[in-house]
Amino acid sequence: MAVPWSLCWRSSAGAAVVLDWCCGLSRRAFTHTASASRGTASSSALTQVLFRQGPVHNLNKPMILARHRFRCLYSTPRVCCSIHSDAKLKDPFSLAQKDLQDLYEDIKKQLLVSKAELKALCDYYFDGKGKAFRPMIVILMARACNVHSNKEGVLLPAQRSIAMISEMIHTASLVHDDVIDDSDTRRGKNTINKLWGEKKAILAGDFILSAASMALARIGNNTVVSVLSQVIEDLVRGEFMQLGSKENENERFKHYLEKTFKKTASLIANSCKAVSILVNSDPEVHEIAYQYGRNVGIAFQLVDDILDFTSCANRLGKPSAADLKLGLATGPVLFACQQFPELHAMIMRRFSTDGDVDRAWQYVLKSDGVEQTNYLAQHYCQEAIRQISRLRPSTERDALIRLTELMLRRDK
Amino acid sequence: MAWRSRLSYIGRRHLSIIFSNPSPSNWTKVVSDAEKIVGYPTSFMSLRCLLSDELSNVAMHVRKLVGTKHPLLNTARGFVFDSRNNIQMRGLVVLLMSKAAGPSPSTSDPIHDSMISGIYPSQRNLAEITELIHTAFLVHRGIVNLKEWSNSDGPLKDMQFGNKMAVLSGDFLLANACTGLAQLNDTKVVELISSAIGDVVQGIYHESSSSAEEGSLTLASWEDQTFLSHGALLAKSCQAAMKLARHGTEAQNLAFQYGKHLTLGHKLNSDLQPFVKSESEPAVFSLDSAPVVFHRQIVGPERWRHQLKQAQNMARQIDYTKLRGLIKMERGVSQALDLCSYHGNKALEAMKCFPPSDARSALENMACAVTKF
Numbered sequence: 001m002a003v004p005w006s007l008c009w010r011s012s013a014g015a016a017v018v019l020d021w022c023c024g025l026s027r028r029a030f031t032h033t034a035s036a037s038r039g040t041a042s043s044s045a046l047t048q049v050l051f052r053q054g055p056v057h058n059l060n061k062p063m064i065l066a067r068h069r070f071r072c073l074y075s076t077p078r079v080c081c082s083i084h085s086d087a088k089l090k091d092p093f094s095l096a097q098k099d100l101q102d103l104y105e106d107i108k109k110q111l112l113v114s115k116a117e118l119k120a121l122c123d124y125y126f127d128g129k130g131k132a133f134r135p136m137i138v139i140l141m142a143r144a145c146n147v148h149s150n151k152e153g154v155l156l157p158a159q160r161s162i163a164m165i166s167e168m169i170h171t172a173s174l175v176h177d178d179v180i181d182d183s184d185t186r187r188g189k190n191t192i193n194k195l196w197g198e199k200k201a202i203l204a205g206d207f208i209l210s211a212a213s214m215a216l217a218r219i220g221n222n223t224v225v226s227v228l229s230q231v232i233e234d235l236v237r238g239e240f241m242q243l244g245s246k247e248n249e250n251e252r253f254k255h256y257l258e259k260t261f262k263k264t265a266s267l268i269a270n271s272c273k274a275v276s277i278l279v280n281s282d283p284e285v286h287e288i289a290y291q292y293g294r295n296v297g298i299a300f301q302l303v304d305d306i307l308d309f310t311s312c313a314n315r316l317g318k319p320s321a322a323d324l325k326l327g328l329a330t331g332p333v334l335f336a337c338q339q340f341p342e343l344h345a346m347i348m349r350r351f352s353t354d355g356d357v358d359r360a361w362q363y364v365l366k367s368d369g370v371e372q373t374n375y376l377a378q379h380y381c382q383e384a385i386r387q388i389s390r391l392r393p394s395t396e397r398d399a400l401i402r403l404t405e406l407m408l409r410r411d412k
Numbered sequence: 413m414a415w416r417s418r419l420s421y422i423g424r425r426h427l428s429i430i431f432s433n434p435s436p437s438n439w440t441k442v443v444s445d446a447e448k449i450v451g452y453p454t455s456f457m458s459l460r461c462l463l464s465d466e467l468s469n470v471a472m473h474v475r476k477l478v479g480t481k482h483p484l485l486n487t488a489r490g491f492v493f494d495s496r497n498n499i500q501m502r503g504l505v506v507l508l509m510s511k512a513a514g515p516s517p518s519t520s521d522p523i524h525d526s527m528i529s530g531i532y533p534s535q536r537n538l539a540e541i542t543e544l545i546h547t548a549f550l551v552h553r554g555i556v557n558l559k560e561w562s563n564s565d566g567p568l569k570d571m572q573f574g575n576k577m578a579v580l581s582g583d584f585l586l587a588n589a590c591t592g593l594a595q596l597n598d599t600k601v602v603e604l605i606s607s608a609i610g611d612v613v614q615g616i617y618h619e620s621s622s623s624a625e626e627g628s629l630t631l632a633s634w635e636d637q638t639f640l641s642h643g644a645l646l647a648k649s650c651q652a653a654m655k656l657a658r659h660g661t662e663a664q665n666l667a668f669q670y671g672k673h674l675t676l677g678h679k680l681n682s683d684l685q686p687f688v689k690s691e692s693e694p695a696v697f698s699l700d701s702a703p704v705v706f707h708r709q710i711v712g713p714e715r716w717r718h719q720l721k722q723a724q725n726m727a728r729q730i731d732y733t734k735l736r737g738l739i740k741m742e743r744g745v746s747q748a749l750d751l752c753s754y755h756g757n758k759a760l761e762a763m764k765c766f767p768p769s770d771a772r773s774a775l776e777n778m779a780c781a782v783t784k785f
Contacts, residue, residue: 112610113614114614115614115617115618118613118614118617176579176583179555179575179576179579180575180576180579180580182558182572197557197558197559197560198555198556198557198558198575199555199556199557199620200617200620202552202555202579202582203552203613203616203617203620206549206552206586206609206613207610207613207614207617209586209609210606210607210609210610210613211606211610213590213593213602213606213609214603214606214607214610216602216606217599217600217602217603217606218599218603219599220599221599222594222597222598222599225593225594225599225602226591226594226595229590229591229593229594230591230594232586232587232590232591233587233588233590233591235583235587236466236580236583236584236587237466237584237587239580239583240465240466240469240580240584243469243473243580244469
């Protein structure tokens with residue numbers, strides 16, 4: 001295979017699966033890649049399975065070429081260098097800042113509850129200390145699509161609602177995840193379940209979701225309602241996928257990436273799609289917005305999974321190796337397993353035997369699992385850039401491009 | 413110990429939520445007659461949902477809970493083993509209401525052709541969604557607070573696992589309700605049903621926080637809270653069924669009223685069951701049930717505290733049979749009975765404006781059945 005980073009993957013079968021996921025290649029392009037790299041057509045069954053996920057892509061030019069070109073244009077640096085000194089990279093955040101000023105206040109206004117205690121629970125994470133990462137992307141995407149559609153300067157109120165709803169859905173799912181994982185802390189605070197108990201935490205999550213759903217309905221657009229309802233289903237299905245592990249290596253990668261899409265990327269992808277639908281009727285624009293969100297979302301989670309191994313405990317707001325402790329095998333472990341097959345048994349028993357977590361941790365650090373996961377994240381970012389570059393140039397579009405670099409470099 | 417008694421109380425309440433059939437024989441007959449009218453039996457919990465990988469996954473895992481005290485086990489048992497008794501009243505009422513209201517008033521409406529036994533497919537989907545939401549909250553109601561769990565009650569790990577399954581399966585049902593709602597293609601209906609979900613949450617939240625200081629409810633707040641936790645979903649679903657067939661605001665309002673009063677009457681009926689049974693049967697009831705709330709209002713807080721003390725046994729636990737005797741000496745029970753027939757009659761009244769039909773009669777029979785003991 002001509003693409004240099006692919007050399008890092010020891011199992012080219014695994015790489016083919018991953019590759020396909022990265023780019024959402026058309027069926028022809030995929031078979032082409034597979035046969036070019038391995039000279040076999042054995043992957044056709046796999047191809048069929050893979051192509052049932054995600055929408056179908058109608059891109060005219062061969063993707064392989066496009067990928068080459070963009071690889072040269074946008075090389076992304078490696079993980080784990082601090083960004084705080086670099087003012088220029090903060091741009092995406094400051095650019096969206098004005099539109100997001102009253103975000104949390106507006107969310108709290110949506111949470112209409114008569115009982116003071118339930119109100120306090122619902123408001124708990126909307127304290128203004130979150131990164132508001134999702135709303136930021138949504139706002140920038142909305143403005144980029146608006147420029148693309150010749151409607152400069154105006155952010156539609158409905159588009160801003162989508163930004164708000166995306167944060168609400170995200171928060172509702174966090175509240176439930178903390179109960180499922182029995183977590184004590186989140187963003188440096190005690191979790192709702194620790195403070196008020198599991199029962200009330202679940203109800204608070206349900207309430208935030210119902211408020212988000214009402215706000216969504218009030219936009220009055222059936223397509224937008226459908227698009228974001230899909231997110232809610234994906235979130236739960238992703239959580240279910242996390243319960244199981246796959247015996248077979250290829251299956252395991254596919255399972256991991258599909259889970260990552262459902263748990264993290266679907267929300268970003270579909271929110272981006274929703275804001276594009278609100279301003280432009282061209283399905284191709286919707287697809288660009290969706291694909292950008294999908295690729296950025298998966299990359300975001302891959303970096304998160306890396307940070308679980310590389311970041312020290314207090315930075316991420318959660319203890320490191322948290323995923324291993326929950327029995328989850330993320331990207332770095334899956335890559336490490338190709339190098340150290342000893343990990344296989346541990347993955348299958350979900351690191352449940354004494355000492356498994358430490359041993360797995362050691363193996364991952366000895367392997368280049370972290371590095372390879374990072375390459376994979378870079379690749380998703382390149383695809384996101386390729387997609388968004390199809391929109392007409394605008395400050396916001398460029399900010400979305402810069403955001404991918406920022407994301408790869410983030411250390412918390 | 414406190415936990416143990418509360419858990420068994422929750423367990424019982426759970427069963428009573430699932431199987432709460434006022435005067436079982438009468439109610440069951442009314443309901444099974446009504447089922448015939450709407451076309452097919454009331455297994456609305458969509459097959460799609462029950463046959464999904466996700467729920468069969470849960471079913472597999474729930475087996476691990478056998479022998480533990482996690483409430484999810486009872487809830488699940490209710491679906492699987494007692495599906496015959498687990499009458500999905502809410503879905504049925506939505507279908508009957510749809511049929512009673514008839515086709516869309518504007519005759520040129522293209523949705524006409526899609527009616528099956530007098531009900532639009534969207535209304536059938538709505539009935540299913542209503543059941544999904546109701547079931548989701550049965551499951552979420554059964555989440556256990558881990559802090560209140562002591563080691564003597566059994567391994568904490570089992571409870572954590574049970575919670576995990578309960579959160580996931582409840583969320584799964586809610587998510588399916590959300591996508592189902594979106595497919596109805598009516599944002600007003602999405603908004604209405606979403607607000608009903610919010611209502612149910614507030615109602616249940618109240619339930620779970622006042623259970624700590626059980627017996628603190630006033631009559632007015634009993635009605636408010638019962639509407640939120642039991643009535644809002646059905647009332648708003650009935651209203652939405654009218655909206656889907658493009659009936660006007662008047663029909664929507666009547667349907668809402670029927671759903672509201674039927675559930676309030678139904679709840680009063682089941683609250684009254686322990687008080688109308690023969691004296692010899694042992695009694696168990698919530699101190700927040702309607703007859704107790706009425707009684708407390710009549711005797712005042714001081715005498716009530718005295719009576720609670722009176723009803724305590726040697727182990728300082730409440731002897732419910734004794735307490736029932738004290739309550740039955742006052743007018744609380746008869747006032748609750750009056751309120752029950754008031755709501756039954758209000759439900760009947762709401763049906764008057766609908767044209768006579770089998771479906772209307774069935775809804776009237778249900779409204780009558782909740783006032784019979």
